[in-house]
Amino acid sequence: MNPYFSLTDKVYNITEQYPELIEPLVEMGYESLKNDALRKLMGRSISLEMALKTRHLDVEKAEQTLVDVIRRTRENPDALRVTGVLPCPIRIQLMEKLNNWIEEHHADVSCDLQAASMGLDHIEEQVKNSKSADDLADIYLSAGFGLFFDRSLLGHYSDAGVFADLTGMERLNSCFDNEHLQLKDPKHQYTILAGVPAVFMVNESVLDGRAFPKSWSDLLSPEFENSIAMPVRDLDLFNALLLGIYSHYGEDGVRALGRNLMSAMHPAEMVKTGTKAKKASAPAVTVMPYFFTLMNRENSTLTPVWPSDGAILSPIFLLSKASSSKKSQEFISYLASKEMGEVFCAGGKFPSTHPDVDNGLSPEETFLWPGWDFIYSHDIGSLLKETERMFFEASEETK
Secondary structure, eight states: SSSSSSSBBBBHHHHHHOOHHHHHHTTOOOOGSSSSSHHHHHHHHHHHHHHHTTTTTTTHHHHHHHHHHHHHSSOTTTTTEEEEEGGGGGGHOOOOOOOOHHHHHHOEEEEEEEEEGEEEEHHHHHHHHHHSGOOOOOSEEEEEEEEHHOOOHHHHHHHTTTBOOOOOOOOOOOTTSSOOOOBTTSOOOOOEEEEEEEEEEEEEGOOTTOOOSSSHHHHHHHTTTTTTETTOHHHHHHHHHHHHHHHHHHHHHHHHHHHHEEOOOOOHHHGGGGGGGTTSSSSEEEEHHHHHHHOTTTTEEEEEOOOOOOOEEEEEEEEBBBBHHHHHHHHHHHSHHHHHIIIIIIIIIBOOOOOOOOOOOOOTEEOOOOOOOHHHHHHHHHHHHHHHHHHHHHHHHHH
């Protein structure tokens, strides 16, 4: 339950306590609330939850929108506002570090960093409802491409030059800054703190004579039609997979990946399949974040594979408003520090971009990334929708 109101509270009581909610509720379709007499008459007879349901609105999303309005209105307007989601395996460690830093520095920071499993819906809603850059948080932190590059979301503000890389890092970790890969944004807007590498596990017991796949190009082969599992519901990673494959293998690659999909599974569920006997329902190959390969059991029939053409990377982005640099600089410097980089790397095996962090990767463990030229020359929001359509169309053809 949020700290401001209960969904079972009457609309009148809520709007009396938080009059700033009248306008957003009117925008949701409750025109009568503009009239004080009607607000008192009708608002006293209906709970917020019931009111939202009568409009067929998503109750959880609407509640979060209202909470965001209260926070923006009631909290210290000079406080540094940080919002986003953190990878579940390391969220607790990261939050402990950040909270300790905030306490030690007596910093005025409003930090709303939820677990990635909660999704980005509430943040996207807040961005869509923003009338100008002034309504945005000072710092956004999350994996994935959609929120940051979609022009109906933060991409619109990025095009307007609202954001800047304030970390001061002139070079990145050699894993991400070499002759094959340059992860530093040449326009100095986006910062990448770490990455979620997508690798795969091969179930040798169900290969049935097929060659052992060692690369994404192998995985796109017709031999693996209807044979692979992917975390389709993990939108951040799924979007990274679509962009990675499209940028290197084109539309044919995306369609091949779709045809080869057997099932959508959570990575933890995928790992469990390796302990089962051979069965027709088991995928031959499972795509998953590198972190989950560490859960593989000794008696498993799954073999982890870091693709020879590179693990597809879902970056963990840091996006900072340039206009907030005075109050955000110290906090950003800490976010981008070696200490935090080691939490990303060691705690969750999300390789850090900090130049002094040892990510424990071999020279052969490289990354597949669309590249900044590709990103800046495409409408990423539209491209994600289009590649998703291609993928699922192709997937249906084999079902």
